[in-house]
Amino acid sequence: MHSSLPHTVALKLSIRHSAVELLPITYAQNTPLNHYVIPKLLFSGGMSGIVSWLSTYPVDVIKSRLQADGVGGITQYNGILDCIRKSYHDEGWRVFTRGLTSTLLRAFPVNAATFATVTVFLMYMRSEEDLRECEPGPKRKGKGHHFSN
Numbered sequence: 001m002h003s004s005l006p007h008t009v010a011l012k013l014s015i016r017h018s019a020v021e022l023l024p025i026t027y028a029q030n031t032p033l034n035h036y037v038i039p040k041l042l043f044s045g046g047m048s049g050i051v052s053w054l055s056t057y058p059v060d061v062i063k064s065r066l067q068a069d070g071v072g073g074i075t076q077y078n079g080i081l082d083c084i085r086k087s088y089h090d091e092g093w094r095v096f097t098r099g100l101t102s103t104l105l106r107a108f109p110v111n112a113a114t115f116a117t118v119t120v121f122l123m124y125m126r127s128e129e130d131l132r133e134c135e136p137g138p139k140r141k142g143k144g145h146h147f148s149n
Helices: 006-022 037-068 080-091 100-125 128-134
Strands: none
Touching: 037 080, 037 100
């Protein structure tokens, strides 16, 4: 495996995180849980997956070709730039987008479900005090919304 290949994973995660941060999810403090938070989480997760794949797919193609290079004892490429050059020369620019449609069709639901599930799970795993601030209920004196006991 080439030493620069783990960086593509870091790049993809960085882009996905940035996309989620830019999408329209807001958690207002001291207000009841927004009933549209799950659809917002699903949309944000799905869109971040699409943005992530659109921005990293050509790099992923090269990574996959380099990983498969040498299987069976025959090496085709002498590095990343050689792989890009030969791939483009032999197959044209579409070599870097072949298979992107099916990847994007898979990316939206997978990332939507993953992001929403992890976020909701983490919300419920917080301390009981933090959870009470997310639940609707009558406001007591003090901070946030709490259920009356």
